[in-house]
Structures are given as C-alpha cells and as structure tokens.
Amino acid sequence: MRFKISEHFRQSMGWFHTWLGVAFSAVLFAIFWTGTLTVFDKEIDQWMKPELRLIEPSGISLDTMVLPFLKQLDLAPESTVWIGMPRERIPVVRLFYDDASGASHEELLNPNTGSLLDVTDSDAGSEFLFHFHYMLHMPGILGYYIVGISALAMMALIISGIFVHRKVFQEFFTFRPEKKSRRVVLDMHNLTGLIALPFHFIIPFSGLLILISSYFPWSMALPFGGDLHTLDAQLSAYESGLIKAAGQPAAFADHLDEYLHRANAQWREEEGENTSTADWLAIFNVYDAKSYVVVERFFANKRVALGPDQVVFDIANGEKIDQFKPLPIHAASNWLEGLHWIQFDHWLLRWLYFFTGLSGCVMIGSGFIFWLQSRVKKLQAEATHVRFVRALSIAAITGIMLATAAFFIANRLIPRDISLDIARQDLEIWAFFLTWLLSLLHAGVRDKAAWHEQCFMLAASYPLAALLNAITTGDHLIASIRQSLWAVALMDILMLLTGVLAAIAAIRLQLLNKQCYKPELPMGQ
Amino acid sequence: MIFFAAIFSQLATFFLALSQTRHWKRVVKATLPAFLRFKLRLLACFLLVLSLIFCLLAEGASFSALIWPLLFFVTSLLTAMSLAYKPHILEPLARCLNYFYG
Numbered sequence: 023m024r025f026k027i028s029e030h031f032r033q034s035m036g037w038f039h040t041w042l043g044v045a046f047s048a049v050l051f052a053i054f055w056t057g058t059l060t061v062f063d064k065e066i067d068q069w070m071k072p073e074l075r076l077i078e079p080s081g082i083s084l085d086t087m088v089l090p091f092l093k094q095l096d097l098a099p100e101s102t103v104w105i106g107m108p109r110e111r112i113p114v115v116r117l118f119y120d121d122a123s124g125a126s127h128e129e130l131l132n133p134n135t136g137s138l139l140d141v142t143d144s145d146a147g148s149e150f151l152f153h154f155h156y157m158l159h160m161p162g163i164l165g166y167y168i169v170g171i172s173a174l175a176m177m178a179l180i181i182s183g184i185f186v187h188r189k190v191f192q193e194f195f196t197f198r199p200e201k202k203s204r205r206v207v208l209d210m211h212n213l214t215g216l217i218a219l220p221f222h223f224i225i226p227f228s229g230l231l232i233l234i235s236s237y238f239p240w241s242m243a244l245p246f247g248g249d250l251h252t253l254d255a256q257l258s259a260y261e262s263g264l265i266k267a268a269g270q271p272a273a274f275a276d277h278l279d280e281y282l283h284r285a286n287a288q289w290r291e292e293e294g295e296n297t298s299t300a301d302w303l304a305i306f307n308v309y310d311a312k313s314y315v316v317v318e319r320f321f322a323n324k325r326v327a328l329g330p331d332q333v334v335f336d337i338a339n340g341e342k343i344d345q346f347k348p349l350p351i352h353a354a355s356n357w358l359e360g361l362h363w364i365q366f367d368h369w370l371l372r373w374l375y376f377f378t379g380l381s382g383c384v385m386i387g388s389g390f391i392f393w394l395q396s397r398v399k400k401l402q403a404e405a406t407h408v409r410f411v412r413a414l415s416i417a418a419i420t421g422i423m424l425a426t427a428a429f430f431i432a433n434r435l436i437p438r439d440i441s442l443d444i445a446r447q448d449l450e451i452w453a454f455f456l457t458w459l460l461s462l463l464h465a466g467v468r469d470k471a472a473w474h475e476q477c478f479m480l481a482a483s484y485p486l487a488a489l490l491n492a493i494t495t496g497d498h499l500i501a502s503i504r505q506s507l508w509a510v511a512l513m514d515i516l517m518l519l520t521g522v523l524a525a526i527a528a529i530r531l532q533l534l535n536k537q538c539y540k541p542e543l544p545m546g547q
Numbered sequence: 548m549i550f551f552a553a554i555f556s557q558l559a560t561f562f563l564a565l566s567q568t569r570h571w572k573r574v575v576k577a578t579l580p581a582f583l584r585f586k587l588r589l590l591a592c593f594l595l596v597l598s599l600i601f602c603l604l605a606e607g608a609s610f611s612a613l614i615w616p617l618l619f620f621v622t623s624l625l626t627a628m629s630l631a632y633k634p635h636i637l638e639p640l641a642r643c644l645n646y647f648y649g
Contacts, residue, residue, distance in 0.1 A: 195564040195623065197631040217623040220616050326609045361613055368610060370549065374617035381620070 027185060035185040040393060042182070044411060046175040047390045048418035049158075053169055054386060055422050056155040057225070058379030059147065061364055061372055064111035065509035066147025070433045072495045073141045075507050078113040079133045084278040084303065087136035088115055091129075092305075093274050098122045099309040100267040105278075106302055108133040110367065111509070142438050143446040150429070150451055156233065159451070163236070170237050173226035180223050183215055190216065203534060204395040211388040214381040221378045222385065228362040231355060270311040275337045278303060278315070285317035285333040288345070298322055298367070305337075313337040321366045327353060328360035390415040413465040413472070420476035421461030423520075427483035428457035430517075434490035470535055477528030485521035488514045548605030549614070555598035556618045560626040562591035565641050570630055574637045575645070587644065595619070 059066065068074045088105060097103070097119065106116030115131040130139040150159070157165035184190065194216060197209045215222065235242050239250055246252040286299045302318040315335045320328055329348030336343045348356055360366065364375055394415060397408040432453035440446055465472040491514060492498035499518075502511035564570045566587035571579035598618065602611040629636055 192567065192569070195560070195567070195570060195627040195630055197627045199631050213624070213627055217627070218617075218620040221620065325607075326613060357609065357612075366610075368606075371610060371614055371617070374614065374621065378617055378620055381624070 032185060032188075035182045039179060039182040039186050042175055043179055043389050044393055046172050046179070047386050048414050049168060049172045050176055051383060051386045051390075051418045052158070052422050053155060053172060054379060054382045055426070056151050058376060058383060059426065060152050060155050061376045061379060062509075062512070063147035063152055065512055066151065067112075068507075068509040069491065069513040070144045070146040070430070071142045072497070073139050074112075074114055074130070075495075075497065075510060076113040076132065076134070077506060078108055078110045082108060082115070082133045084282065085276070087133065088117070088131060089274075089276070089278060091131060091136060091138070092117075095119065096122045097308050098124075099269075099271060099307065101308050102304060102306050103308055104302055104304045107282075107300060109301070114139060142433075144433055144450055145447045146433075150447075150454075151426075156229065159455075166233060166236050170230060170233060173230050176226040177223060180215070180219065184219075187212060187216070204392065204399065207388050207392045207395060211385055211392055214385040214388070218378050218381050218385075222382055224358075225362065225382070228358040232359050232362055265306065265312050265314055267307040267310040268312040271309055272311045272313055272338070274308060275305050275313060275315060277340075278305075280340075281315045281317055281333075281335050284335070284342070288333055288342075289319070289322070289331065293322060311338065314343065321360070326360040326366055327356035328363050328365070329353075329356040387415075387419045390419065409466075409469060412469065413462060416465035416472045416476060417458065417462035420473065420480060421458050421465065423480055423524075424461050424476060424483060425454045425458035427480065427487055429454040430487040431483060431490060434487065434494050474528045474531035474535060477524050477531055480524035481521050481528055483521075484517040484524065488517040488521075548601050552598045552601035552605065552615070553618055553622065555594045555601065556615075557622040557625065559591040559594035559598065560619070560622045561629075561637060561640060562587045562594065562644075564626050564630055565637065565644065566591065570634075571641065573630060574634045575641045580645075583645065 084105065092103060098121075101120050101122075104116075104118040106112070106118075108115055113133065115133050117129040117131065118127070120126050130141055131137065132139055145153075153159060156169050158168060159165065160168070187193075193209075193212060195213075197206075197213050199206055201209070230237075239253065240248060243250050243253040246256060282300055282303060289297050289299070298319055298321060300317045300319050301321075302316075304316045304318065305313065306316065307313045314337055317333045317335070318330050320330055322331060327348070329352060330346070331348075332344070332346040333342060334344040334346070335341065364372065390411075394403075394408065394412055397403055397405065402408050429450055432450045436446060436449050438446075440449070442449070444452075461472075461476060464476065468475060488499070491510070492501075497505070497507060497510050499511055499514045502508075502514065565574065566579070566584045568579050568584075571577075599611065599615050602615045602618070605611075606614055
C-alpha cells in the first residue's frame with residue numbers, strides 16, 4: 023500500500039512550518055551563526071588575544087617548565103591544580119587552581135619558556151561566542167531554556183518541512199538562479215535544508231542531549247530525594263576528588279613528566295603507536311600525604327566520542343591506582359556529545375562542519391526572506407506586522423554579522439591596559455550588543471533599503487577588522503603565513519572573503535530592491 | 548583515501564542528478580531514456596557505498612559516520628551549483644554514460 027499525504031495534512035504542516043519558522047528564525051539564526059563561528063573558537067581566540075600566537079612545541083617538560091611556577095604558588099594542602107597540555111589549536115600551557123584563600127585562578131604559560139603570559143582581556147571565541155551559542159549571554163537559566171525550546175522548534179521545523187515539500191526527490195539538486203527571486207530563495211531554502219538534513223536534525227538533538235541536565239535537573243536529583251541542593255553537594259564532592267586529604271603535610275609532587283609518560287605509554291600499548299596523548303594532568307591534595315595525580319585525555323584517536331580516559335597515580339609511592347574508561351553504555355551519548363562539541367583534532371571534519379553550519383544559516387535566512395517575499399506577492403509588504411518581521415529579519419541576519427564584526431573591531435581598537443570601571447572584555451561585548459541594537463533600529467527606520475545598506479557595512483567592517491589586526495599586531499596576512507600562524511591567517515582570509523561576498527550581495531540587493539519595489543505614488547495619482 | 552571518498556561521492560551525486568529528467572534535459576538537451584535512469588541510480592548507489600568504504604578505511608567508523616554524510620552534503624551542493632551555473636561541464640559525463648549504458 024502506498025503512503026499518500028493528504029492535502030489537508032500538507033496544508034496544516036505548511037501553516038505550522040511557516041509560523042513556527044517566523045517565530046523562531048531570529049533566535050535560530052543567532053544560535054546557528056555563533057555555533058558556526060565556534061567551530062573555529064580557538065582560532066578566534068588566537069586572533070583576539072595576540073599573545074597566544076605561538077607555535078605548538080614538539081615536546082614539553084612539565085618538570086622544567088611548569089613545576090617551578092606551581093611550587094611558588096600559595097596553595098592550600100587539599101587544593102587541586104589542573105594543567106592543560108599545549109595543543110596545535112591551543113599552543114599554551116593552561117593552569118587552573120584555587121589559592122589558599124579559596125580564590126580561583128586561571129593562568130597561561132608560554133610552553134617554550136615557562137613564563138607567565140599576560141594575555142589580552144577578552145572573552146573571544148571560546149568564551150563569549152561559545153556561551154552565547156547555548157545561553158544567549160542571558161542571566162540565569164533563561165537563555166538555556168530559550169535555546170532549548172529553539173532547538174526543539176528546529177527539529178519540528180525540519181520534520182514539518184519534509185511534509186511541506188511536494189517533490190523532495192525530484193527537486194533534490196534543484197537550484198534555478200534564472201527564476202524570479204522568490205523562487206530562487208525557496209530553491210535555496212529547500213536545497214540547503216534537504217542535502218544537509220541529517221546534520222540540521224542531529225545538531226539541535228545533540229545540543230538538547232548535552233544540556234538535558236540543565237533543562238531538567240529534577241530528574242537527576244531524584245536519587246537524592248529530589249533535593250537539588252543535595253545533588254549539587256554530591257557533584258561538588260565528586261569533582262573535588264575521590265580520595266580525601268589525610269591532613270598530614272607532604273611535599274609537592276615531583277616527576278610530573280613520568281606520570282604523563284606512563285599514562286601515554288599505557289594508551290599506546292592498548293591502542294597502538296598513533297593514539298592520542300594526554301590533554302590534562304591534575305594534581306589533587308597538592309601538599310597532603312594523600313596526594314594523587316590524574317592524567318586525562320578526552321578524544322582517543324579515531325574517535326568522536328567525548329569521554330575521558332583517566333589514569334590515576336598515587337604520588338606517595340608512584341603506583342598506578344586506577345584506570346578509568348567510559349563504559350560502553352556511555353558510548354552513544356558520548357559520541358553525540360562529541361559530535362556537537364567538535365573538539366577533536368580533525369581539520370577536514372572541522373571545515374565540513376563550518377560549511378554545513380553556514381548552510382544552516384542560509385536555510386534559516388532564506389526561509390525568513392521567503393516569508394517576507396510571499397507577503398509582497400500578497401500585497402502585504404507595507405503591513406505593520408510585515409515591516410516588523412522585515413526589521414527583525416534584517417537585524418537577525420545582517421545585524422548579528424555586523425555585531426560580530428564590531429566585536430572583532432572593538433577587540434583591536436580598545437587598548438590592552440585600559441582602566442575603566444567596566445572590564446575590557448565587557449566593552450567588547452557591549453560593542454557587540456550595541457551594534458546589534460543599532461542594526462535593528464536602522465532596519466526599522468530604513469526598511470527594505472537596510473538590507474543592502476547593512477551588506478555594504480559588512481563589506482567595509484570585516485576587511486577593516488583584518489586591517490586593524492595588521493596595524494595593531496603587525497601580523498598581516500603574508501606575515502602570518504610566513505610565520506606559520508595559520509589560525510591568524512585563516513581568520514584574516516575569512517574576513518576578507520566575507521567582505522568581498524558582502525559587497526557582491528549588497529550590489530545585487532540594491533539592484534533587486536529597485537526592481538521589486540517600485541516607488542509608491544501618492545493616492546489619486 | 549579520503550580524497551577518493553570525496554571523488555566517489557562527487558561522481559555519485561553527479562549520477563543521481565543526471566538520473567533526474569529535469570537535470571538530464573538541462574545537460575544533454577534530450578529526454579532521459581527510462582532504462583538509463585535505473586542504471587544511473589544503481590551506479591550512484593554503488594559509488595556512495597564505495598565512498599563509505601574508503602571513509603571507513605581512512606578514518607574509522609566513528610569519524611566516517613560524520614565525514615561521509617557531510618561529504619555528501621558538500622558534493623551535492625557542488626552538483627546543484629554546477630547544474631545551475633555551468634551545466635555544460637556535466638555534458639561529457641552524460642554523453643559517456645549514454646554511449647556506454649544507453
């Protein structure tokens with residue numbers, strides 16, 4: 023029996039798809055845009071914090087480079103120190119610790135000299151853009167829930183979109199640039215939606231899975247009598263260490279390199295010579311007789327799954343006391359989490375993610391624009407609600423791109439040692455949100471013309487950011503390539519390319535605007 | 548290995564596109580014979596499986612589960628854009644297929 027979709031059902035799905043899309047497209051575009059940028063979060067960090075522009079060392083000795091620094095810190099006996107190993111994308115040693123007064127610190131060390139790096143205060147990619155992606159930089163839990171509901175909406179939009187589309191297979195590769203603009207936009211929406219459909223579905227799904235405990239903490243609290251405070255206390259106790267301090271003073275750990283070497287050798291023995299090495303080394307109860315070391319890595323070779331492998335050593339006698347591997351039951355959820363976090367070392371996959379993420383932005387944006395063009399066809403182009411959605415869509419699409427450019431430009435213009443009541447990194451974030459707000463106001467005032475005007479602004483602002491990078495750091499594109507600073511070169515190339523594409527879009531939109539919207543004549547003429 | 552996986556994926560999407568009447572007509576300016584449609588789709592499926600095998604050999608199952616569909620996305624996009632802007636670049640391929648399988 024052949025399954026046939028009734029016209030009534032298709033129309034219902036069409037209505038659902040249209041209005042859910044209009045309601046959520048602005049937020050979804052912001053989430054997808056920042057998510058796509060976050061694919062290169064560490065590269066953005068290197069661009070916005072020039073002190074991180076280092077080449078990954080071929081090998082590093084924690085005993086000679088890091089240990090002397092750790093021993094001079096004022097640490098409580100039961101403190102924990104986390105040491106992040108330098109990587110290609112993060113070519114510095116990262117230190118996290120709480121001092122004797124309980125204050126938390128994060129320090130970065132030059133892996134070649136062991137000296138402390140005085141890094142530009144910026145939330146850059148791995149903090150601001152990354153946090154915005156899943157919580158929209160909102161206080162409390164509100165942003166989490168908005169993103170969660172938007173992810174659910176995205177999945178509903180994908181499913182309803184399949185039913186709305188009349189010829190899923192017949193029009194699989196169809197894009198007709200020679201047709202009228204409304205048709206071109208719909209073709210683009212269908213094409214980007216269909217060919218990357220599994221990606222567009224699994225990304226919001228895995229995002230929901232990652233944050234499920236934030237959305238529904240009560241389910242996790244059930245084993246603790248439903249009390250969230252007890253759950254928090256238990257989790258904190260787990261994170262602070264499995265072996266309690268003995269209360270007897272002891273010397274700080276020596277021979278950290280040996281623990282690293284033994285853990286790496288263990289993984290090589292189990293998985294072969296080419297397996298990945300440790301990402302982190304943590305020392306628990308640093309000045310206590312029950313001090314121990316945990317060597318940890320997150321991505322074994324040939325694995326997407328984000329699951330820590332840990333080897334635990336007792337510092338008192340140097341013996342291995344535990345080895346942890348994720349249980350098979352975790353494999354599926356770890357794989358889904360890993361595919362969303364994108365922290366694995368795989369450049370081809372990273373670029374594929376970037377392009378597919380951009381296609382998601384195109385899909386959302388073209389859906390928005392198709393709705394607006396349909397109102398023009400229905401002679402509702404000047405209706406108040408259409409003007410409102412148009413302003414919203416301009417701010418959502420070109421506005422957030424302009425805001426991102428302002429974020430980069432502010433980073434290069436604000437002096438490193440500026441002393442104001444407001445923190446330097448907050449100034450960059452203010453530049454982002456103020457520009458976004460201004461783009462909305464501009465769209466409200468200039469209406470249709472704002473499309474190409476904001477594209478012209480994009481065409482100017484992204485190359486300006488690249489130019490400012492060259493002026494303030496001296497690392498212009500050719501210099502970056504010569505010094506093998508690929509992250510900086512990549513950022514500059516993408517910014518220049520964005521500028522060129524935005525200029526082409528601006529010119530085309532200006533022409534299209536003149537063709538589509540003829541000047542309105544006063545009544546009676 | 549991954550280069551060959553991409554090439555096979557690209558060829559598969561070309562064949563899938565050419566197996567559709569509209570695209571065949573746009574490229575060859577003639578009607579697509581019914582028997583060729585089936586052969587093209589069969590060939591495309593074979594190439595997609597071959598692409599998956601090369602992905603698996605090069606990157607293992609964990610990465611291949613992501614790389615293979617994303618390669619399919621990129622190559623499909625390239626195919627759609629080729630058909631939209633430069634359909635004549637597919638003409639030699641279509642004529643070869645017509646000659647050998649037609």
